[in-house]
Amino acid sequence: MREFLEQSIQPYFNYWVYVILMMIGLWATIAKNNLIKKLIGMSIFQTAIILFYVSVGVKKDSKIPIIPHQVEEHHAAEDGNHAGGHGEHGAKRVTEKHVIEPDKFANPLPHVLMLTAIVVGVSTLGVALAVVQMLFKEFGTLEEDEILAQIKTADSASLDV
Amino acid sequence: MSDQLPIIIVLAPLFGALIIGLVGSRDHRVCVPVVLVALLTSLIAVIGTLTQVLETGPVDYFVGGWEPGKMAPGVHGPVEIAKGFGIQLRVDTLNGFLLLAIAIVSIFVSIFSIRRANQEAASKTPQFYTLYLLLCVGLFGMTITGDAFNLFVLVEVTSLTSYALIAMGRNRRGTMAAFNYILMGTVGASFYLLGVGYLYLKTGSLNMEHIQEVLSANDFEIGRSKPVMVAFVLIMVGIWIKMAFFPLYGWLPNAYSYCPSTSSCLLAPLMTKISVYIMIRVMLSVFGWEWIFIEYAGWSDAVVILAVIAILAGSTLALAQRELKKMLCYLIVAEVGYMVGGAWLGDPERWGMSGAVYHILADAFMTLCLFLCAGIFAKKANATRIEDLSGMFKKMPLTMTGFVVGALAMIGIPPTCGFFSKFYLIRGGIEGGHWEFVIALIISSLVNVVLFFRIFEIAFFGAKPAEGHDHAHHHDEDDHSSNNQDPIDEPTLLEREAPLRSLIPLFGTAAIIILLGVYNGQIVEWIRLTIKP
Structure with a gap:
């Protein structure tokens, strides 16, 4: 039983x-x-x-599915060359560094x-x-x-x- | 512009419905022109898309530009859109003709509804036409969509509007029938939704094409799992409730026979047929015919036997009816049996599946023709029972001619389309070795002969009903047109006959019934382009 x-x-x-x-x-x-x-x-x-x-x-052990925005701005600010903050190059770098793991977010x-x-x-x-x-x-x-x-x-x- | 055509098919009636909702209550005369403009726009868009399909193959449209392989803005820069994202609209030769049929039927019924809607819908004309156009949105959407969840939403749009259209009549039995329909329809749609949920669990996608890719990968590795089987059963039961397949048909006869005749003219030809199309679409595009007919071969035999029972039961119950509209409703139950049986005969290479799709087209116009006549008889001659039709050939010869064309198509006499669809279905039955299906089709045709020739006999040889006699029968439908008949002045043919706004759609439908029959070979060939694996 x-x-x-x-x-x-x-x-x-x-x-x-x-x-x-x-x-x-x-x-x-x-x-x-x-x-x-x-x-x-x-x-x-x-x-x-x-x-x-x-x-x-x-x-199990998942978060709400919201990808934080600050990360991108933070890294874009670090790259002095890309003052625009939304340059393609800068964005790409960030994605490489912070791979989103789907397992950690609820679907x-x-x-x-x-x-x-x-x-x-x-x-x-x-x-x-x-x-x-x-x-x-x-x-x-x-x-x-x-x-x-x-x-x-x-x-x-x-x-x- | 031309690459936006598929979405215009759905959007034109939607905007029309919004305009009527906003403006219609101020001036009722706005309604019909707006309906006609919206539906004609859809018709032109359908014809444009269909020519594109016939020239270059299936047309895919992604709502909002969410096309797989394109780049979309993401949080961390552009991201490639994966497969299965976005809502896909797909037009091929299988549903292109159905879209055309929906557009034509809805235009004919809107012409038929001029003035009549105002009387039948208890002066709620703008509301009636808003619902009318929303129903068309749902039907177009159900036919065109390539997304399983989107299909659920559109099924519910269609169902909700049809509940309201059925309940709009003055007949209180119609209101009760609408309530039963709401319960049954909601349970059916919920079953479908649940089935889609199980499919999503296993495949992670809602796009029909993508689901099939995932299911059939690695020799049906995922397709063999139990949740997929459960999903299939749930989806099928849900759709069968919506199409009134035999054991689940209980809601249909009362709902369609007691509702206003404009509503029944639109609902009866389209609702059940489009549900049958959805079943075929789910079988071919979501699960794939190999999965159904090879992996689970035993199921198809069982469904064909159910279809045989549906045909026999529908025909028998139709024989027992005394009211014309109710008899036609039970014939719909039998016709649904034809189409489901044809679709489940096996390998789409055979003729059963093509016959079923062709029969969807044919049956839509046959049913429309007969329901238009039933509506005219009920209004103009106050005849709702079969015996009330006596002397009708003399009284309303033109309407009766239309009725004869529809009836001959229902029986299956060449060159009407009913003959050819039955021919393809019987051919499919013989190829599949389902002799019980062949026999049921023939028995049902014989029953139709009895049903309709009985009406012909009454209408041709029966004496004219005595004046005032037939008013005692009917408390439900009050009629003003025949009250003012003066016994001394015999009314002329023009006065007796239905008005032009009823006769134009009737003869248009009758012409299409014959044209569909004459060009059946070409149409079936086009349909088979998509069905053939």
């Missing part, structure tokens, strides 16, 4: 959490009767994927992608809530079974005519 915990759960803890969250969300989307609860499930589902992407970008790309995904998620939720509002105005309820029953009676009424 301990071995299982250490080998399978601990190193992939984030991934376990994301799968569990995702399943909770999917279950709520499918099984809940209240439309707002369905939407909450949908949001949990989307957020679980954000957790997945964020976990992908993380590295920013998945995190940036998630900014877009969050925006998409928010706008989906917005549209969905607007539709729910319309449904409430039309049917006077937010329970799915009551709405379906109303539609069914309307259908059979129109068939009788």
Whole structure:
């Protein structure tokens, strides 16, 4: 048991959490009767994927992915010949001296992608809530079974005519 | 200027949408001209790009100039841009024709929507046209992009606008259908996003071409790993939900049959078809056909069987419908089965894949033709059920002619395009040894014969519906045009027939259906240039 915990759960803890969250969300989307609860499930589902992407970008003992600017200015000032500070030659030298090691920085790309995904998620939720509002105005309820029953009676009424 | 054409295809409708959003609420008459100008700009850009593609091969465009191999400003001086950076747009003979189809369909539907949109969208005309153009942006973008994450964003742009367009109608069942569509569509898009995440984990790239390079390197060293397999399954399930493939089609029939007819005319021909195109693009450009059909050969057989069930189920359910639009919706489910089955028949050297791509084009125009007719019938004659169509040949001969062309194409009678696409698909099925697929196609054609000839019979031999009788049926759609019919003065043909703004797109579509059929050999040859490995 301990071995299982250490080998399978601990190193992939984030991934376990994301799968569990995702399943909770999917279950709520499918099984809940209240439309707002369905939407909450949908949001949990989307957020679980954000957790997945964020976990992908993380590295152990890494820093935030910002390359300090001062280094360049400092070295450019040292090179007396390049008073401009941004000469090609001076910049090249600096790159040679300070090779950026990607392992020391967290991968920013998945995190940036998630900014877009969050925006998409928010706008989906917005549209969905607007539709729910319309449904409430039309049917006077937010329970799915009551709405379906109303539609069914309307259908059979129109068939009788 | 000409090297900027690919981005103009996407940007023109986007700017059009912004202009309508800003100005449209002041004066509603601005909307349609802006829509037409924006879409015509796109059409010209598509034609320009397509001629370039046919002359010199695929056109690549890198948004913002982030082209691999170029120098970009870095913190410590210029840096060479690595492969897989930047968003790539790619036009080749596979998607060039689809871009053309999107442009033509959207222009036709915008002509069809003049005046009609105002009545159907509850006087929210500027909002309707803003969404309309944004939907076109999404569709163009989905088709043109060469970047896996960008594709997700554009899929969501398309889906969000289509949710709103479906919910805009006055029918409350349409609102409920839109809600279900939101739930299903979001789950589908999320699955796709998750799949792209797994691909990124293994390949470190989001560019489709670059992903394929990494996957297939060293005899599929990375391609054989489990995360890639998981990614493939997740992406496929996500796209299948979006295209309403058989077990996942639940959202489609209600959403498309209860929404305003202008929305359904735009959504039904394009949404599912472009999703099928995305599936084919992912299969060919991201994973590569060797990976799918050789490394995991067993999968394709299973998918073809699913497609067979989709075709049979869609056709059977269509038989059971009494409403014209709903019947057409179930036919879409069957048609999606055709295309998915064709694409999974194996080796693209065979005819199945080319047939599927050609069928995307053909089906877009067939579906458009039939939905335009359904829209005209519902508005002008208040006929939404099949039995309401009785005597329609006498009442609206021109519209009915268009309907016959669309129906014959759906059945598959030469020289319409429907015949040739079925011919290529059946040929592919025989080559791949999938006889069940061939049989399902033939059964589905026979069912279509029954479906449409039943309508022809009612429309040709049926008596004219008694005046006032058909109004009792329909509470959902109020119609003013037929109320003022005087029983003494028989209305002339011009009064009975649909207005010119509806007939022009209808006959344009019918002409394209026949032209596509006549020039099928050349078009399929061009498509095969890209498909052939």
